[in-house]
Amino acid sequence: xxxxxxxxxxxxxxxxxxxxxxxxxxxxxxxxxxxxxxxxxxxxxxxxxxxxxxxxxxxxxxxxxxxxxxxxxxxxxxxxxxxxxxxxxxxxxxxxxxxxxxxxxxxxxxxxxxxxxxxxxxxxxxxxxxxxxxxxxxxxxxxxxxxxxxxxxxxxxxxxxxxxxxxxxxxxxxxxxxxxxxxxxxxxxxx
Amino acid sequence: xxxxxxxxxxxxxxxxxxxxxxxxxxxxxxxxxxxxxxxxxxxxxxxxxxxxxxxxxxxxxxxxxxxxxxxxxxxxxxxxxxxxxxxxxxxxxxxxxxxxxxxxxxxxxxxxxxxxxxxxxxxxxxxxxxxxxxxxxxxxxxxxxxxxxxxxxxxxxxxxxxxxxxxxxxxxxxxxxxxxxxxxxxxxxxxxxxxxxxxxxxxxxxxxxxxxxxxxxxxxxxxxxxxxxxxxxxxxxxxxxxxxxxxxxxxxxxxxxxxxxxxxxxxxxxxxxxxxxxxxxxxxxxxxxxxxxxxxxxxxxxxxxxxxxxxxxxxxxxxxxxxxxxxxxxxxxxxxxxxxxxxxxxxxxxxxxxxxxxxxxxxxxxxxxxxxxxxxxxxxxxxxxxxxxxxxxxxxxxxxxxxxxxxxxxxxxxxxxxxxxxxxxxxxxxxxxxxxxxxxxxxxxxxxxxx
Numbered sequence: 001x002x003x004x005x006x007x008x009x010x011x012x013x014x015x016x017x018x019x020x021x022x023x024x025x026x027x028x029x030x031x032x033x034x035x036x037x038x039x040x041x042x043x044x045x046x047x048x049x050x051x052x053x054x055x056x057x058x059x060x061x062x063x064x065x066x067x068x069x070x071x072x073x074x075x076x077x078x079x080x081x082x083x084x085x086x087x088x089x090x091x092x093x094x095x096x097x098x099x100x101x102x103x104x105x106x107x108x109x110x111x112x113x114x115x116x117x118x119x120x121x122x123x124x125x126x127x128x129x130x131x132x133x134x135x136x137x138x139x140x141x142x143x144x145x146x147x148x149x150x151x152x153x154x155x156x157x158x159x160x161x162x163x164x165x166x167x168x169x170x171x172x173x174x175x176x177x178x179x180x181x182x183x184x185x186x187x188x189x190x191x
Numbered sequence: 192x193x194x195x196x197x198x199x200x201x202x203x204x205x206x207x208x209x210x211x212x213x214x215x216x217x218x219x220x221x222x223x224x225x226x227x228x229x230x231x232x233x234x235x236x237x238x239x240x241x242x243x244x245x246x247x248x249x250x251x252x253x254x255x256x257x258x259x260x261x262x263x264x265x266x267x268x269x270x271x272x273x274x275x276x277x278x279x280x281x282x283x284x285x286x287x288x289x290x291x292x293x294x295x296x297x298x299x300x301x302x303x304x305x306x307x308x309x310x311x312x313x314x315x316x317x318x319x320x321x322x323x324x325x326x327x328x329x330x331x332x333x334x335x336x337x338x339x340x341x342x343x344x345x346x347x348x349x350x351x352x353x354x355x356x357x358x359x360x361x362x363x364x365x366x367x368x369x370x371x372x373x374x375x376x377x378x379x380x381x382x383x384x385x386x387x388x389x390x391x392x393x394x395x396x397x398x399x400x401x402x403x404x405x406x407x408x409x410x411x412x413x414x415x416x417x418x419x420x421x422x423x424x425x426x427x428x429x430x431x432x433x434x435x436x437x438x439x440x441x442x443x444x445x446x447x448x449x450x451x452x453x454x455x456x457x458x459x460x461x462x463x464x465x466x467x468x469x470x471x472x473x474x475x476x477x478x479x480x481x482x483x484x485x486x487x488x489x490x491x492x493x494x495x496x497x498x499x500x501x502x503x504x505x506x507x508x509x510x511x512x513x514x515x516x517x518x519x520x521x522x523x524x525x526x527x528x529x530x531x532x533x534x535x536x537x538x539x540x541x542x543x544x545x546x547x548x549x550x551x552x553x554x555x556x557x558x559x560x561x562x563x564x565x566x567x568x569x570x571x572x573x574x575x576x577x578x579x580x581x582x583x584x585x586x587x588x589x590x591x592x593x594x595x596x597x598x599x600x601x602x603x604x605x606x607x608x609x610x611x612x613x614x615x616x617x618x619x620x621x622x623x624x625x626x627x628x629x630x631x632x633x634x635x636x637x638x639x640x641x642x
Contacts, residue, residue: 026223033219045212054263056212058296064222127208150198150206178198185205 011035012082022071033064039083039152040064040090046147047094047140049132059097063090080158087152088162091144098140123188130184138177145170146177215293217301217322224318225297265291268307276300280313288339308338325361325389326374338362361389467629468605475579482572482639487629488604491526492552508624517615518624525608532600533559540593559593568640570595574602605630 013021013032020028040063045056066089074085135143141163148154148162156174160167198206266274268284275281277294284290288307294300298317305324313319319330323339339361363372364386372379374393381387387397463474468487470478478484496519497510510518534547537555547555576582588596608630612621 029226030219030223033222037214037218041214042211046209052263053212053215054293057215057218057263057293060214060218061222061225061295061297065226068226124208124210127205128210131206131209150203181198182202185202 015076018071018074018076018082021068022074024068029068032067036083036086037064039087042151043087043090043144043147044094046132046135046151047091047143048097049136051097055097059093060090063093066093080162083152084154084158084162087148087154091148091163095140095144098143126188127185130188131181134177134181134184137180138173141165142173142177145174149174215291215301216303217320217327220320220327221293221295221299221301221318224299224320225295263291263293265289276302276311278314279317279319280311283310283312285309304337304339306339308336310336323361323389325391326372326393326395328363329371329373336362336364338364360391363387363389466627467633468625472579475575476581479572479575479579479581482568482575484571484575484578484602484636485629486602486605486634486636487625488601488632489522489525489608489630490632491522491529491604491608494522494526496523508626510624514616514620518612521611521615522608525604525611528607529600529604533597536593536597556597559597570598571636572639574598 279300285308300319321328376393379395
């Protein structure tokens with residue numbers, strides 16, 4: 001059996017630090033980056049799978065730079081959590097990158113390492129490839145929608161508004177994406 | 192499997208198999224540094240790329256390419272090895288040094304040096320931070336050296352990798368400019384001539400044995416009441432250290448380590464009047480003695496197709512909108528041949544058929560080189576002699592090692608790219624696009640067998 005640990009619900013930046021970050025305070029900005037960087041990397045690296053760490057790092061960095069440029073406009077009392085807002089920026093940044101139609105480049109060493117550590121790792125690798133393969137055919141927006149839903153626990157409404165897609169479209173297309181994913185996973189389990 | 196819209200618990204568990212990338216060390220530093228950087232015009236052309244040692248102590252490589260590409264890499268040096276840190280400079284790593292680097296699009300450089308002795312020459316262009324086990328070293332335009340003592344491997348394993356690494360002190364020597372040692376105990380500015388030890392507790396101790404030298408080299412005014420004897424002693428010391436520095440820089444430059452930028456030529460050799468990739472017979476004969484060769488290619492490993500319908504510059508030459516399709520097709524044709532060959536050679540050299548689906552071309556190239564059993568410099572000597580017409584070019588490749596076949600194919604990439612382009616745009620235009628300076632990625636290698 002695979003040993004899987006679901007991540008705990010993500011924490012959010014406290015209001016005081018958020019205010020200081022919006023005012024440009026270095027320490028607060030650092031705290032913000034350190035708190036959200038793993039989530040941004042998780043989203044961006046899956047969005048930009050096989051495009052190499054440099055591309056992912058750049059997209060993540062540009063995400064945070066945009067966050068800092070617009071942070072003063074973020075309303076902490078609004079409906080969106082800061083994490084949702086940041087992930088939305090990250091998703092849009094990754095979508096832009098995908099639309100540039102750059103060729104796929106490399107697999108990352110971290111992923112390569114997984115290949116050589118026994119059967120369980122091999123199964124995980126196959127699963128990972130199946131998931132990535134299922135998402136590869138989706139449009140950038142729907143890929144983002146799937147990742148935001150399944151990996152970052154955003155609800156349909158948040159996804160629809162953040163990506164500018166109709167709520168019904170999000171639901172129906174995600175259902176199709178899940179069906180494709182199920183098919184791929186079933187193939188892995190059959191082998 | 193469920194037919195419900197939402198994923199089942201098991202399906203959700205499967206999703207975790209797709210492991211994402213995590214931020215590299217210093218990511219937050221780079222973001223904060225970039226936040227304070229105004230938008231910067233990129234220089235063009237400049238020196239960048241990666242230079243590696245082809246498994247030989249005597250081999251040096253200079254690779255020149257477009258600077259606007261972000262770059263990243265890692266190195267575990269088995270002998271003195273030079274790495275080009277994108278457009279940000281060079282690192283000369285001594286044997287056993289370990290480092291990883293990432294140069295962002297904005298030029299911000301982040302280097303993790305976990306072990307060994309590395310000399311850095313930094314070009315201007317944004318933050319430059321070296322992360323060591325004892326603290327960070329931040330730099331602005333300078334030459335400096337960092338030594339991270341290498342722990343006994345067995346000891347590291349027994350005591351825990353991180354703990355053992357942190358237990359070591361780090362030594363920083365500054366040759367030019369300023370650096371800041373930034374540790375958990377505070378920041379210490381180090382000027383040219385300074386040598387500092389950063390302890391495992393983060394405390395930075397500056398070696399004040401030669402404070403006059405340090406001050407003089409950084410342009411500061413020294414004690415105006417110094418005696419004649421003191422001034423003579425100081426001047427003698429300065430001359431000694433300047434001499435050592437000059438020797439060091441000359442040695443690096445002799446090995447082809449000098450960054451060049453802005454000129455028409457790039458690489459360790461001066462212009463001989465011919466195109467960069469096609470030196471005169473006299474030059475080739477001299478290079479045969481030095482076991483020196485040049486390779487230019489259109490940076491196929493990171494080739495990005497020009498969007499259809501839009502003219503664009505490649506290799507410093509404007510590609511007309513109607514040439515975009517043929518240009519892309521030519522480059523993709525040669526790239527695909529190259530990728531196919533490297534994959535086949537990788538499997539032959541390593542037996543790892545699974546790796547070809549996951550490893551980058553550059554990673555496979557390195558693996559092939561590392562598997563090479565050729566003696567240091569022998570292949571380079573042979574290739575240089577063939578190019579000079581001093582040795583016959585073999586017609587049968589069946590007995591060649593994978594690394595030799597790879598090197599021969601690599602050396603022909605520039606011509607192949609030009610030929611593929613000539614088929615589509617005509618020979619004159621193809622030659623024009625290649626330019627007398629060669630394709631955008633230019634590599635010069637030199638190194639004879641160690642006697």
